[in-house]
Amino acid sequence: MKKNLIHAVCLLAMIFIVAACNEEKVGKTATETMSPSQKIVVYQVFTRLFGNTNTTNKPWGTLEENGVGKFNDFSDKALQEIRDLGVTHIWYTGVPHHAVIRDYTEYGISNDDPDVVKGRAGSPYAVKDYYQVNPDLAVNPAKRLEEFEALIARTHRHGLKVIIDIVPNHVARRYEGLNNPVGVRDFGADDDATIEYHRDNNFYYIPGEPFKVPTPLDGYRPLGGEQHPLSDGKFEEFPAKWTGNGSRNPQPHFYDWYETVKVNYGVRPDGSKDFPELPEGFDKKGYQAHFDFWKDKDVPNSWKKFKDIALFWIGKGVDGFRYDMAEMVPVEFWSYMNSSIKMKNPEAFLLAEIYNPKAYRDYIHLGKMDYLYDKVELYDTLKNIIQGKGSTDHIAPIQIGLADIGKHMLHFLENHDEQRIASPEFAGKAEKAKPAAVLSATIDSGPMMIYFGQEVGEPGAEDAGFGKPSRTSIFDYVGVPHHQRWMNGGKFDGGQLTAEEKELRDFYKRLLNLAKTSPALAGKYQEIHHYNRLHTEWYNDKVFSFVRWSDGQRLLIVTNFDSQQSFGFDLELPAELVKIWGLSEGEFRLLEKLYGYKQPILQVAGGKAKVRVDLNPLESWILEL
CATH class of the missing domain: 2.60.40.1180 (Golgi alpha-mannosidase II)
Known part of the structure; x- marks a missing residue:
């Protein structure tokens, strides 16, 4: 001792x-x-699940069996309650049109193949059409973009900012832009697929090799084994493309991101760069100088495509983006795109999912990101402490190490990728994270984020199909029970919450409003x-x-x-x-x-x-x- x-x-x-x-x-x-400006508080909501009142929760259930939320479920009452919680920005997760297993052919949408779609409702990170929104989310799929535009306006009326995802590293295996603006060509439409790499190809290819569906593991069967005319263990793609996580095998592993293909940003297969690099000292220059640097440069085609996508949504009133796996895309591209966004909207909120602390400063200063995930340092440390495996002595050195960029670090205890606090696999009880929530919200001026249902102790206990317990599934049609009790059939008044759940939500409401205004x-x-x-x-x-x-x-x-x-x-x-x-x-x-x-x-x-x-x-x- x-x-x-x-x-x-x-x-x-x-x-x-x-x-x-x-x-x-x-x-x-x-x-x-x-800056004396208001502290940012982000409310991440999985759009497909938020308004779903169906409690069936059948594994691999269809939309008709398990229900689905709509844009319209974000009523004035719901948005006011979210704002009153202390929120400044809503991250509507899963908005861009991604691959889904549902027949929308009457709207001109092709059917997606269960062999290359994860779950029945599909991963929001396998985007199929960047100029449209998920038809599941609309009351009238033919008017789905108009319904989302109405949600943007409604959100703004309540004094809240709108964030959506952009997934720059990969797209769905079958990308089909049915709603491209005039002059915009689809990803891959002009590629030379006879060679592995060309700077202006949108994808990398495996010449002469057909794509093969991964060998299933652990008894997995698409749609849980349900018969489907396209579920035959095959998917036509010739030549095969590199998979989203970088796999160069024509038959990726089951644990690869096989439902996606990697986007080519002008990085050669040997890792060298086929585009201009930023001059020395540009880490100290603002977005205007970055914009001026790129405006006369010849850049890879994929750069232009994603810049156009971002500016399209900025033009629709979206206030910012959460960039999926940003570190898998070269930092020079971020300088190019983010400076263009800032020229259109200097107040745009730009958040990068990134897990490499050695790259943090490059993505902030060179890539012009506003905020980065503080996952591998503060979140991981707090999770260990909550689980009784760590010491608070480890917190102070983290803050010292991030001293120069602390205001750029976004803190969270839950998101769609992480285990729910109340799940047995994490803490077993949502209240155990209260101290960590206080610390995350107050330790620096960086934003704080909570995930819908966190404020009422949602444990993510459902076996939804592709998604398994401890994380609320992002792949399936499913209800979120604790959140549904707060939703109370669309009244959004917490009428079905237990006393403990009401107390927890009151705690978050007090904390977030204090953090926002202090x-x-x-x-x-x-x-x-x-x-x-x-x-x-x-x-x-x-x-x-x-x-x-x-x-x-x-x-x-x-x-x-x-x-x-x-x-x-x-x-x-x-x-x-x-x-x-x-x-x-x-x-x-x-x-x-x-x-x-x-x-x-x-x-x-x-x-x-x-x-x-x-x-x-x-x-x-x-x-x-």
């Missing part, structure tokens, strides 16, 4: 040294006063965790503390990640912070901002300050001076 304690103290001393060595860096970046959360940051680990009795690695401040507000935030134990201690503010805050000797009453019940006293004496903190399990205090 003594040896472990010494090890912990040494570790914390090392963290302190790292923080001291980075003092100049931190002082100029993470602790600088951010000036200090756009200001400076200093963690006081490592100081208290070294100086405060009973303070431990199940709690975490930090301060945030601006000219008009000072906040002290402390949270207890332990689901079983309460902790009490005299939390200390270091002398340098007391000096920075200009605290005089005496006592100051603090107000707890999340619930308003606690009003502890901050005692300042001898250049130091301390406040008595008594945290219940999973409790957080956001204290305002």
Whole structure:
């Protein structure tokens, strides 16, 4: 025990040294006063599932059996409730027309082959037509684009911004642009398929080889084994194309992204670049300079196609994009496209799904991304802590490492790719993530995102077909039970929620509205965790503390990640912070901002300050001076 304690103290001393060595860096970046603009809170909603009131949930069920949500389900009442939750932006996931197993031939849409579609409702990341929307989502599929345009306008009327997906790395195996604007050619329409690579081909090819459907694993059968005229273990594609995740085999593995084909951005098969590169120093230039650089350059055809797609949707009133697997596409392309978007809408919201921390700064400064997923560092660390496998000592070094780009990192605890918090595979109980939610929403000025149903503890327990429990399926027609209880048959009033679910939603509503409106959360940051680990009795690695401040507000935030134990201690503010805050000797009453019940006293004496903190399990205090 003594040896472990010494090890912990040494570790914390090392963290302190790292923080001291980075003092100049931190002082100029993470602790600088951010823009006073409102903090962004993103509500990701899987559009197909949001308004579905059907509770059948038959595995592999059809749209008629299991139901489907529509654009029109986002009523004025629903949108007002989402805004009141504290949301500023809605990410409507699954809007572009992707491959689905349903007959829409009466609308001129070809049928999709179950052998190269995941699930019955289809993956939203196998886009079939970028200039149209998913026909499942419309009351009248013939008017589906008009119905989405009405949703954009309705969302804007409620003071909310609209985000949709763009998936630049891959498209569906059978891409058919039936709604292309004048002069726009389909992906692959002008390709030379006799060669593996050409700069202006949209795809990579495997000359002379036909595509073969992957060998199924684990007893998998398309549509759960249901008979379908196109489900024959074959799909006609000659020559075969590279698969979306980069597989160069004519018969990809079952775990490859076999339902998609990879888009060619002018990266040769050996990895070298067949396009101009940005000059040195462009990481310090704004989007106008990037736009000017590219406007007279000859770029690969795929670049032009995706730029046109993005500008089409900006023209429809979409306020920004979430880019799927952005790091699989060269950063120079992002400079080209994002600068063009910003020239049309300087306030456009551009979010990249990216998992390589070494590339973060390139995609922000060169690629002109506004925000990146903070997945592999903060999310993964918080998940370990929630599961009882990690230490809060690991949080401070993450923030130090991201000090210069913290405002660009989007924080989340759930999205469509991750396990639901309440699932047994994650935490088993949604309340266990409360401390992590407080930390994610307040630790820096970057956006916070929640996934629909997270606010009422949805566990993702359904065996939907292709999608399996712990994640709400994005491949199937399915209902979302906890969310449906809040939806209450379309009343959107939480009328069927349990007391625990209502309390959880109230917690998120309080937290998100506080995060959205607190000036200090756009200001400076200093963690006081490592100081208290070294100086405060009973303070431990199940709690975490930090301060945030601006000219008009000072906040002290402390949270207890332990689901079983309460902790009490005299939390200390270091002398340098007391000096920075200009605290005089005496006592100051603090107000707890999340619930308003606690009003502890901050005692300042001898250049130091301390406040008595008594945290219940999973409790957080956001204290305002």
